[in-house]
Amino acid sequence: SLPNMYFLVKLLAQIITRTFFKNVTVLGKERIPLYGPVLFVGNHMNQFVDAAMLIAIFPRQIRFLIAEASFKRPIIGRLAQSAGCIPVQRPQDLRYRGIGGLIWSSSSDVRIRGIKTRFKIDVKFQDTLIIDDLGVSRKVLEVVSDDEIIIDKGIGTEYSATYTDGFPFFIMPKIDQSTVYEEVSDAMRNGHSIGIFPEGGSHDRTTLLPLKPGVAVMALSSVLEGAEDLLIVPVGLNYYEPHKTLSSAVVEIGQPIPVTLELAQKYEESPSDAVKELLSMVEKGMNSVLLSARDYTTLTCIRLCVQLYPPDRTALSQDNYYLLHQLFSQFFWALHDDPELEHLRKDLCEYEDTINHYGVPDREVWQLKQPVYECIKLIITKFLLLILVSIVGGSFFPLWAPIRYIPAFMAERHRKKALANSKVKIRGTDVLASYRILVIIALLPMLTVFYGIFFSLAFMHGQNLNSKIATVIGVFIILPPIFYISRVSFEMIMPLTRNIRTLFYVVVSNINYLRGTERTLLHMRIKLQQKIRDLVYTKGPQVSPNFIQSFTTVVPDAVIQADNKRINYSLGEYVPVVTRAKYDAREEIL
Structure with missing residues (x-):
């Protein structure tokens, strides 16, 4: 039977996600099967937060596979037990340093010899041998003696004589996961749902890691053991600055993948072929719900394109904003070798460096066009709001400051480790x-x-014990929401200050006509808007036949064309003063 404490874990997960994230958007929620056996597979970019996110938003109970090392931790282990999680031993958690060193005669030699080794004790059949200095891992096929083993293929590198005592090595033991497979199969036969992150561990890369075959083995073996109508549902966890508080997240549910009896029977006859086939379908499904990029620079360029493509101040829904992000992700993947796209990347990086230098985020650059009287009105309004949030955020800051800085310090130390x-x-x-x-x-x-x-002792002299206990309980209940409101207000101080500074730039630029900062930013932004839209319309058909049509569902073509005329007309107005002579000369000729 499933644990009955799941509702408490779900409540805690909902509190965490609603306080840590500013907004969480769920797309495709209708694709979540409410009944029957389901394997939910998701990308793993935010360690324990990923599971908390799915527990909070999914309308059915999920039992997650969790690393045994995490299962034994004080807080997370208790929560995992209450949620009915299944602990899994990971080979990398059991990795240990081998005694002695390794030598080999040639790069293709599968017979490895040891210096001062004890292979008979340290190494077993099917263990993995790891040489960190070379970035090599090999399966052990046979342990011949204490100083000789046979591996599945050669090291691929000639032995270096500088290692007089042999190459240092690590051993990753082969683990029997049959107990885990049995528990998952049992859950599937009973119509439960299992959550798994098939990449194996959390990471901060911009693409999926190679998927572990375990998810396919679990699904196929469960069908063979009687699980009916088993579905694998890909889940994309897409975070915008996942490590920062009050950031945004989009969770997209992909199309369910049925695990057919025919594929399960194929698994009996040819396990590797069936596993590869199902794993390929799972990987394709997961990639369809992810916002991926080749690297962090490309990811930054994609996000800038998403902000620059629509007309200024267009109020896109979160769904359309996410769709636009997906389209530009496809665009950059499909045309990554295109010279024009590479040139756009350089221009976007230059623009990013420029706005960072001036401290004006892209979402505020449009404000540099505001009339002076509008800016003065906005400065006064935002300054009054700044005073208000400073009072609310600063009043309780000394009380909740430890909750802000101690976890941040400890998390940074843990990150480095x-x-x-x-x-x-x-x-x-x-x-x-x-x-x-x-x-x-x-x-x-x-x-x-x-x-x-402290409050009961400091302010309740002469009161009885019951009154003091009631005070402690009252403070325990009241302070957390006060801390939260104060923290949210405090987090608004810096954005408001930056926004006031941006508006102040506009006032200064109207007083000092020779000042070129604002015109430089506006001119760069308009040129990039033109270039992005031109590339989308000229190169889009190379991505897919319906690519342009997908863009027009987000922002209609008529709106884009009208905005192109507007920004083209206003381009000369924002040319920096130092280069205005060229534009003036051109206008005279015309």
Whole structure:
């Protein structure tokens, strides 16, 4: 039977997602099967937050597969047990340093010898041998003696004599996962749902890691053991700055993939072929619900294109904003070798560097066109709002400051450790949000109880014990929502300050006509808008026949064409003063 504490875990997950993220949009929720056996497969970019997100938004109970190392941790382990999670031993968690060193005669030699090794004790059949210095891992086929083993294929690199004691190596033991497979099959036969992240571990890359075959093996073996109408549902967890509080997230549910009896029977006859076929379908389904890019620079360019393509101040729904992001992701993948797109990338990077230099985010650049009287009115309005949020955010700041800075400090230390121990992480930002949340879960109750005791002792002299206990309980209940409101107000201070500064630039530029900062930004932005739209319309058909039509569902073609005329007409108005002579000369000729 499933654990009956799931509702508490779900409640906690909903609190976490609603307080940590500013908004979470769910697309394709109607594709979630409410009954029958389901394997939910998702990308893994935000460690424990990924599971919390799915628990919070999915209308049915999910049992997640979780690393046994995490299952044994104090807080997350308790929550995982309450949610009915299934612990899985991961080979990388059991990896250990081998004694001695390795040598080989040639790059293709499968017979490896050891110096001061004890292979009979340390290594077993099907274990994985890892040489970190070369980035090589090989399966062990036979342990011949304490100083000789046979691997599945050659190292691929000639032995270097500089390693006089042999290459240092690590061993990753082969693990029998039959118990896990049996538990998953049992859950599938009973019509439950299982959540799994088939990449194996969390990461901060901009693409999927190679999927582990375990998800396909579980699905096929479950069907063979009697699970009827089993579906695999891909889930895309797409975060905008996943490690930052009050950021946004989009969860897209993909089309369910049926695991047929015919494919399961093929698995009996040819396991590797059936697993590859199903794994290919799963990977295709997952890629269809992800916002991916070749690297972080390309991801930044895609996000800028999404902001620059629509006319200024167009109020796109979150669904359309996400669709536009998907379209530009496809555009950059399909045309990554195109010289014109590469030139656009350079221009976008230059624009990004320029707005970062001046401290004006792209979403505020349009405000540089505002008339002076509008800017003055907005400055006054936003300054009054800044005073209000400063009072609300600053009043309780000394009380909740430990909740802001202690978790951030500890999470950063954990990030560096995780990055050093990982071969797939780029920056290690995937662990930041989870670790901060775990520290807050532990710290917040202790801090509120401490404040409650302090207030009861400091301000309730002569009161009986019951009154003091009631005060502690009252403070424990009241302070968390006050902290949250104060924190949200505090987080508004910097954006408001930056916005006031942007509006102040407009006033200054009207006083000092020779000042070129604002015109430079506006001119760069308009030129980029023209270039992006031209490329979409000229190169779009190379991506797919209906590519342009997909764009017009987000922003109608008539709107884009009208805006093109508008920005083309206004382009000369925002030319920097130092280059205006060329435009004036051209106008004289015309």
